[in-house]
């Protein structure tokens with residue numbers, strides 16, 4: 001990629017060449033720095049999981065949470081996944097990081113349960129590399145066994161593009177995952193491939209409507225139409241449907257009115273450290289502020 005950009009830069013003139021090389025060098029240095037620091041982070045366990053509650057619209061009950069990784073960087077502080085997941089994926093660290101995420105989520109679920117809180121389902125995001133890795137099913141089953149949890153405590157989130165990449169392998173992997181009782185969600189639904197044929201070929205448990213569609217409801221005609229269509233399709237195919245990125249009471253009301261099952265978003269709670277989620281789990285319900 002860098003080579004291609006360099007080639008393009010070279011062919012488009014002397015000044016541009018200088019400009020692009022400076023730019024590329026900066027980017028290359030940045031990637032190198034992140035890469036070596038990431039290696040250290042993996043070895044020294046500098047990651048932490050934050051959790052964002054998912055709530056059943058009708059009852060207000062907290063039915064689970066999504067685990068979202070943060071990097072507790074020694075000098076830069078808490079970094080969100082957008083700062084490092086891509087490099088981690090490119091360099092292959094993501095498999096090791098992702099395996100830690102699965103295990104850590106299981107540890108936390110068990111710890112909450114041991115502290116007298118309800119046994120909840122935690123969603124973990126799987127990267128493409130991780131989803132294609134031959135050890136994935138074993139890693140999932142080992143993590144559940146280590147903390148004596150049923151499969152229903154985990155919900156794996158993958159995007160459409162990951163699913164579409166190699167259908168036959170995808171179907172096998174999803175079957176193996178679901179046969180352990182683990183749920184399977186399609187993340188950022190609607191932003192990936194437009195082909196819906198794959199929804200017939202295996203049964204996902206849940207569709208997560210991408211935040212980009214939720215953002216402008218109920219004002220934007222197109223987004224309301226798309227959101228309603230996704231909700232209806234999910235219902236008709238017997239899947240659960242959750243809206244991501246719900247920030248306003250107007251969005252909540254629209255989603256409730258149109259039969260969306262669950263919501264996740266800043267309106268209810270931001271992703272937060274495990275100890276801050278605990279009181280919410282204790283109270284068991286979470287309703288939008290009035």
Ligand code: C2E
Nearest residue numbers: 068069080081101125126127245246247264265266267271
């Ligand atoms: P995602 O799986 O779609 O996660 C939802 C993202 O939306 C999270 O960003 C969350 O903080 C954010 N969000 C939730 N509610 C709201 C809201 O009401 N408003 C706004 N503006 N944002 C909201 P975050 O934590 O920065 O994660 C970004 C992405 O990084 C995730 O998107 C996921 O694709 C990836 N990611 C996070 N954790 C992991 C992980 O453990 N492994 C892998 N492979 N990817 C991860």
Ligand code: MG
Nearest residue numbers: 066125157187
């Ligand atoms: Mg997700």
Ligand code: MG
Nearest residue numbers: 187188208244
């Ligand atoms: Mg998403």
Ligand code: MG
Nearest residue numbers: 159187188210
């Ligand atoms: Mg996303």
